[in-house]
Amino acid sequence: MSGPVVVFGSLNVDSTSYVEAFPAPGETILAHGFQVALGGKGSNQAVAAHVAGAEVELVARIGDDASGEFALATLERFGLPTGAVGRVADAPTGVAQITVADSGENTVIVTGGSNLALTPDVVDAERSRIAAAGLVLTQGELLVDTIERIAEVTAELGVRFVLNLAPPAPVAAAALVACDPLVLNEHEARAVGIGTDAAAGTSLDEWRELAASAAGTVARSIVVTLGAAGAVAADAEGSWTAPAPRVTAVDTTGAGDGFTGTLAAFLAEGRPLAEAVRIAVAAGALAVQARGTVDSYAPREAVLRAAAELAA
Known part of the structure; x- marks a missing residue:
């Protein structure tokens, strides 16, 4: 497989408060830390794929505001091209309000803003970019019509389509069946009937069997992430488990995006699904050991080294 990983993705600026424990309804608490950083599942996954060694093109939309400038500067700091990141004059850049407890767990509220301008018309306008892609990746944060149009165009052009259906969205079965793979966590898997x-x-082996029963029917291939336990995968060739190493989680924010971006990068360079998932599990385990989203993603060499240690 040749060509870049093309990400049609949400792009947000994250405002994260670090707290001892989540507040109860109606309760006011004090944070002991605060951070503003690039976020959004699309931009997170694009950065993760880039850090993992893939050539990446991000198709996204930002507002004509200070947050948009911040997002562009961050993408450029990572060395990602920004030519397909368009500005929207009448909408703010998307924002995510995040709270991270000392346990490492998080809550997230997303306001779409300029991400809502990433419509099916944008997909059609990027047809030549899709045709040249090694793989196209998107997420559930986009408009459902846009996700479904990406599925249609990639199928027409014979380009591999990876969908991380996070958060769950009512995407048509005809679009899901084109996914190779469809990437889900436990909650998202249940939302599509897995x-x-x-x-x-439920054990990794039991989830592997559930993924195998859905491969070829719900989607061409299935990946289910299971947090600290690891992940499972299944396609027409077989089904596999990928246990995660035992680590101390500092911040789980964006770890799933780190997994998915890494997965896409290694699939795009021709790695088999089972191998790509094992490498992605190692990337996710490294990400939860540092605060933040894109700045927590480990470089390719560190990820491959951690994956080799898991396989030993």
């Missing part, structure tokens, strides 16, 4: 009766604590 593991609806799976109890909390």
Whole structure:
């Protein structure tokens, strides 16, 4: 497979407060830390794929505001091209309001803003970019019509389509079946009918069997991320587990995006699904050990070294 990873993605600026524990309804608490950083699942995954060694092109929309300038400067700091990041005059840059507890868990509220301007018409205008891609990646934060149009155009052009359906969105079955893979966490898997009766604590092997039962029907291939346990994957060739190493989580924000971006990067360079998932699990485990989103993503060499240690 040749060509860049083309990401049609949400781009936000994250405002993160660090607290001892989440407030109860109606309670006011004091934070012991605060950070403003680039966010949005699209830009997070684009940075993760780039850090993992892929050539990446990000198609996104920002507002004509200070947050948009901040986002562009951050992308340029990472060395990502910004030619396909367009400005929207009458909408603010997307924002995510995040709270991270000392346990490492987080809550996130996203306001779409200029991301809502990433319409099916934009997909059609980027048809030549899609045709030259090695892989196209998008997420559930975009408009459903846009996701479905990406699925249609990639199918027409014979380009691999990866969808991280996060958050869950009512995407048509015809679009989901084109995904190779469809990347989900437990909650998102249940939303599309995979593991609806799976109890909390269901093992990796049991989730592997559930993914295998959905591969070829719900989507061409399936990846389910299972937090600290690791991930499972299935396609027409078989099904696999990828256990995660035991680490101390500092901040889980953006770790799933680090996993997905890394997965896309290694799939785009021709790695088999099972191998790409194992490498992505290592990337996610490294990401949770540092604060923040894009700045927590480890470089390719560190990720490959951690993946090799897992396989040993």
